[in-house]
Each structure stands twice: as structure tokens, then as C-alpha cells.
Amino acid sequence: MRKVAIVGIGHGKFGVRSDASLRELVFEAVKGCLDDSGLSLREVDSMVTGVAGDEFSFGIQPSAQVHDYIGFHPKPNFRVEAACATGSAALRTGWMTITSGLADIVLVVGVEKMTEVPTSTATEIMGRAGDATWEYPFGTTFPGYYAMIANAHMAEYGTTEEQLARVAVKNHYYGSLNPYAQMQKEITLEKAVTSFTVAYPLKLYDCSLITDGAAAILLASEEKAKSISKKPVWVAGLGCGTDAMRLGDRKSLTSLEATREAAKIAYKMAGVGPSDIDVATVHDCFTIAEVVAYEDLGFCEKGEGGKLIEAKETYVGGRIPVNVDGGLKSKGHPLGATGVSMAIEITKQLRGEADQRQVKNAEIGLTHNVGGSGQVSFIHIFRRQ
Amino acid sequence: MEFKNFSLFISQTKVNRFADDLAGGKIMSTLCKKCGKQYYPPQADCPSCMGSDMEWKEIKTEGKLLTFTKIHVPPEHFAVRQPLMPFSSIQFEPCPIGILEVEKGLPVMGWIPKMDVKRIKVGMKMKASPFTLPDGKITIVLEVV
Numbered sequence: 001m002r003k004v005a006i007v008g009i010g011h012g013k014f015g016v017r018s019d020a021s022l023r024e025l026v027f028e029a030v031k032g033c034l035d036d037s038g039l040s041l042r043e044v045d046s047m048v049t050g051v052a053g054d055e056f057s058f059g060i061q062p063s064a065q066v067h068d069y070i071g072f073h074p075k076p077n078f079r080v081e082a083a084c085a086t087g088s089a090a091l092r093t094g095w096m097t098i099t100s101g102l103a104d105i106v107l108v109v110g111v112e113k114m115t116e117v118p119t120s121t122a123t124e125i126m127g128r129a130g131d132a133t134w135e136y137p138f139g140t141t142f143p144g145y146y147a148m149i150a151n152a153h154m155a156e157y158g159t160t161e162e163q164l165a166r167v168a169v170k171n172h173y174y175g176s177l178n179p180y181a182q183m184q185k186e187i188t189l190e191k192a193v194t195s196f197t198v199a200y201p202l203k204l205y206d207c208s209l210i211t212d213g214a215a216a217i218l219l220a221s222e223e224k225a226k227s228i229s230k231k232p233v234w235v236a237g238l239g240c241g242t243d244a245m246r247l248g249d250r251k252s253l254t255s256l257e258a259t260r261e262a263a264k265i266a267y268k269m270a271g272v273g274p275s276d277i278d279v280a281t282v283h284d285c286f287t288i289a290e291v292v293a294y295e296d297l298g299f300c301e302k303g304e305g306g307k308l309i310e311a312k313e314t315y316v317g318g319r320i321p322v323n324v325d326g327g328l329k330s331k332g333h334p335l336g337a338t339g340v341s342m343a344i345e346i347t348k349q350l351r352g353e354a355d356q357r358q359v360k361n362a363e364i365g366l367t368h369n370v371g372g373s374g375q376v377s378f379i380h381i382f383r384r385q
Numbered sequence: 386m387e388f389k390n391f392s393l394f395i396s397q398t399k400v401n402r403f404a405d406d407l408a409g410g411k412i413m414s415t416l417c418k419k420c421g422k423q424y425y426p427p428q429a430d431c432p433s434c435m436g437s438d439m440e441w442k443e444i445k446t447e448g449k450l451l452t453f454t455k456i457h458v459p460p461e462h463f464a465v466r467q468p469l470m471p472f473s474s475i476q477f478e479p480c481p482i483g484i485l486e487v488e489k490g491l492p493v494m495g496w497i498p499k500m501d502v503k504r505i506k507v508g509m510k511m512k513a514s515p516f517t518l519p520d521g522k523i524t525i526v527l528e529v530v
């Protein structure tokens with residue numbers, strides 16, 4: 001199989017970007033990505049665009065808005081979608097395009113423009129990522145699904161609201177050090193545990209943000225990568241797993257089988273295990289999701305996720321630094337962009353360009369990106385060489 | 386009975402009868418005639434044996450609560466459109482929901498109208514029943530037995 005590397009990264013500012021439209025957000029990210037790689041779009045063979053919701057962008061073909069605006073036509077571009085894991089699905093598609101031999105250099109774009117609609121509409125759109133026939137009639141929302149996971153986890157393992165809040169405190173701390181983050185603001189434990197309830201027991205600070213933003217990376221085949229970049233970051237393993245649509249039909253309510261399956265495949269392909277990972281970005285759409293991810297990815301034993309954050313083992317300097325870019329919690333979660341943004345953070349870490357957030361000598365990094373309430377999960381493992 | 390009276394948005398399905406039975410006081414599942422697998426929510430097709438010859442069967446209604454929540458930031462439909470959140474006064478006050486396991490592999494989602502969320506516990510014994518709302522919509526409620 002052909003080897004594939006990340007040879008360029010571009011990250012727009014995440015936030016309430018009332019100054020820019022979907023296509024304009026993409027332009028910023030693509031421009032940054034080309035500058036970073038030293039390539040021009042003429043040298044790029046193919047493109048993949050990740051956008052999760054048409055309902056945010058009022059169009060059924062957001063990918064065309066994007067390739068039109070950056071002038072990429074007539075070369076290949078189409079949209080991929082996997083709810084909140086859309087960005088990782090796009091990266092995987094880009095990787096397949098190169099390994100299949102269809103292209104040598106592929107631009108992977110992820111974007112979402114979520115604040116064009118009010119929160120109640122966004123909540124409704126996202127809530128339908130559950131089962132629109134059998135769950136939605138009970139007023140389910142995204143925070144609602146993860147709240148049900150949280151209550152099950154608390155009942156089974158004694159995980160506490162305070163432990164969950166500690167995830168928010170960590171991620172806000174790192175967000176404060178990330179210039180691209182939506183909320184560059186530290187918070188106290190007190191503030192997190194006393195914030196208003198969104199879906200019991202999850203409170204405001206347990207939730208990720210509603211975000212506008214775009215991110216872009218360039219993938220290249222081995223031969224091209226070596227000539228384009230002095231510090232290519234290699235895609236060493238990819239895993240994808242799925243699970244039942246409805247929470248009630250899952251084997252477990254306290255872990256995501258989709259993640260466990262994806263992790264097994266990705267670790268095997270990369271020839272590494274959880275203890276080899278130097279730095280990870282995991283899907284903290286809600287604080288409980290980060291705790292469950294620690295367990296599902298094998299960073300700790302099942303049920304020990306709350307203790308792992310309590311012991312600060314997921315800070316830089318700890319056993320396994322997680323979401324030291326601020327995570328979805330404070331960097332923001334523009335659905336389609338998130339998976340690409342995660343890969344960018346790992347690329348920076350492995351290149352040694354993460355400034356104050358740098359994990360010393362990071363060699364191997366992992367991204368974990370979940371679609372919906374756990375219906376699909378993508379894991380990518382990257383290596384410096 | 387229109388299926389939408391239960392589902393709110395989805396109107397076309399092969400298991401339309403579910404809504405009729407619910408209005409008639411019964412929570413129904415489907416059972417595959419060929420391999421015997423039971424489905425709740427009901428399915429018209431059986432992925433276990435790829436058959437589509439199903440019969441209807443009433444489910445047991447008592448079981449233990451798998452999990453629950455109370456959603457304070459509701460989707461638009463429940464916040465600003467009719468009907469308002471079921472079991473709430475005009476002033477918006479959300480109602481907890483939960484998932485009840487009535488038999489292994491048969492999870493029933495429902496509203497928990499009569500309880501303070503802090504008193505709801507995973508593992509509680511509860512009973513699921515059909516419920517007709519004032520606006521004619523039909524749904525399911527869970528109550529402590």
C-alpha cells in the first residue's frame with residue numbers, strides 16, 4: 001500500500017464568525033494550508049469536502065460552493081458526511097484516494113457554519129442525528145444523548161459531576177493557549193459545576209460550543225511528500241467502527257462500541273498500542289465523552305476515566321496528554337471541520353510546532369472523532385517517521 | 386391513525402399500525418416468523434435472517450430503567466412550536482425522559498412525568514404505558530411500579 005503523509009495544514013479562527021460565510025471560511029483555511037506546504041492549487045489533483053449539515057448552510061451542495069469559491073474546478077471534489085465525525089471521514093476518503101492511485105496530492109477540507117441559525121434550531125438539527133423516528137418524539141437532543149450516557153456511567157462506576165467538570169477546566173486551560181480557539185478563557189471548577197443545566201447532569205461547561213470554522217490539510221503520496229515537506233506526518237493507522245442507531249439498542253451505555261472497534265483496527269494497522277501514544281485529540285463533544293474515550297481508547301481501565309482526569313494524567317506532562325488544543329469544549333466544534341482540526345493539532349505536535357502546548361518529543365499521535373451519539377467512530381494514528 | 390401522531394415528523398412507514406395500537410392502549414413489537422427475533426421499536430424487516438414476514442406482539446411493560454435525563458435546552462419543535470413539551474405547564478418546564486428495558490434487547494423510551502429528576506435512579510423498576518396527550522398526539526410514559 002502507498003504511504004500517505006500530511007504535508008500542509010491550514011486552520012481558520014474558530015468562533016462565532018458572523019464576519020464570514022461558509023465559502024469564505026474555507027478560503028482562509030485553504031490559503032493557510034497552501035502557504036504551509038508551499039504548493040499552489042494547480043499542483044493539487046483532487047479534493048474532498050466535509051460538511052455535516054445542509055440545514056446550516058441552506059444548500060444541498062455545500063461542496064460546490066467551496067470548490068467554486070477557491071476556483072478548483074474542473075478537478076474532482078465531492079462532499080462526505082458522517083455527522084460530527086465528518087472531518088475524519090473526509091481525511092479517510094483523501095487517504096483512500098491516494099492509496100488507490102487515483103491521485104498523488106489531495107486537499108481535504110472540513111467546514112461548518114453553525115451560527116447562521118439560532119441555538120434552538122441548531123439543537124433541533126443536531127438532535128435529529130439520533131433516531132428521528134423513535135427517539136426524537138421524546139424531545140431528544142445531542143446533550144440529551146450524552147447526558148443519558150453520563151447517568152449510566154455515574155451509576156455504574158461512581159463517576160462524579162466534579163470529575164466531568166475537571167475535563168472542562170483542562171480543556172479551557174489549553175484553549176486559552178490556542179489562538180484559533182473559540183473561547184480563549186480559563187474557567188474554575190466552581191464555575192463549571194455551578195453553570196446551568198443543559199441536560200441533566202450535563203451543564204453548560206460540560207458542552208462543546210456551537211462554532212463556525214474551517215480547517216484544511218494536504219495529503220500526499222510518499223514520493224511527493226518527501227519533496228514537498230521537510231516534516232511530513234505519516235498516516236500510520238486508520239480505524240472506523242459503527243454501532244446501533246439508538247442508545248437503548250447498544251451493548252453498553254457506558255462505552256462506545258464504535259470507538260472500541262475503530263481503536264482495535266487502527267492500533268493493529270499502526271502496530272502500536274495505547275501506551276505508545278504520546279498525544280491524542282479525542283471527541284469531547286461533552287465532558288463525559290472525553291472520559292468514556294479515555295477508557296475506550298485504552299488510556300485507562302474501564303470505569304477509571306474519572307480518576308484519570310482527577311489525577312491530571314491527561315495534561316501535558318501527564319501519562320497521556322489529551323485535547324491540549326482545547327478540544328471541542330473550548331476550541332469549538334464546527335462539525336465538518338473538527339476531524340480535520342484534530343489532525344492539524346497532531347501534525348503540529350509531531351512537528352514540534354505546538355508552542356506552549358507542546359508535548360515533548362511527541363512521536364506518535366492519535367485522533368478520535370465520533371459521529372452522532374456514537375453511531376460511527378474514526379480513529380487515525382499518525383507518526384513522525 | 387396517522388403515524389405522525391406518534392413520530393411528529395415521519396409519516397410514511399410499514400409499521401404504521403404501531404400508532405393505532407398505541408392509541409388503543411397497547412405497546413407493540415414485531416416478531417420475525419422465520420427466526421423468532423423480536424423488535425422494539427417494531428421493524429417491518431428482520432436483518433437477522435433478512436426476512437420480512439413479521440407478526441405483531443404486545444411487549445411486556447415492566448422493567449428496569451437503563452438510563453434517563455432531563456433536557457433543559459429543547460429542540461426548536463418542543464420550544465417554540467406546538468405542541469409544547471408534553472406534561473409541562475404553559476410556563477416551559479421540561480419533563481424527564483428515560484429508557485426502560487422490559488426484556489433483554491427491548492428498550493422502551495418514554496417520558497417520566499411524575500418525578501423530580503434527582504429522585505430518578507438507574508435500575509429503578511418502572512412500567513411503560515401509552516398516553517394520549519390533550520392535543521391528540523400519542524406517546525409513552527414511564528412510571529414507578
Ligand SMILES: CC(C)(COP(=O)(O)OP(=O)(O)OC[C@H]1O[C@@H](n2cnc3c(N)ncnc32)[C@H](O)[C@@H]1OP(=O)(O)O)[C@@H](O)C(=O)NCCC(=O)NCCS
Pocket residue numbers: 084119123126142143198204205206207208209210285333372458
Ligand atoms: C450549551 C448550549 C445550548 C448553549 O447555547 P446558548 O444557550 O445559545 O448560549 P449562548 O450562545 O446564548 O451563550 C451564552 C453564554 O454562554 C457561553 N457559552 C455558550 N455555549 C457554551 C459552552 N458550550 N461552554 C461554555 N460557554 C458557553 C457564550 O459564550 C455566552 O457567553 P457570554 O454571555 O459571556 O457571551 C450550546 O452551546 C450547545 O448546544 N452546545 C452543544 C453543541 C452540540 O451539541 N454539538 C454537537 C455535539 S457532537
Ligand SMILES: [Zn+2]
Pocket residue numbers: 417418419420421422431432433434435436
Ligand atoms: Zn428473522
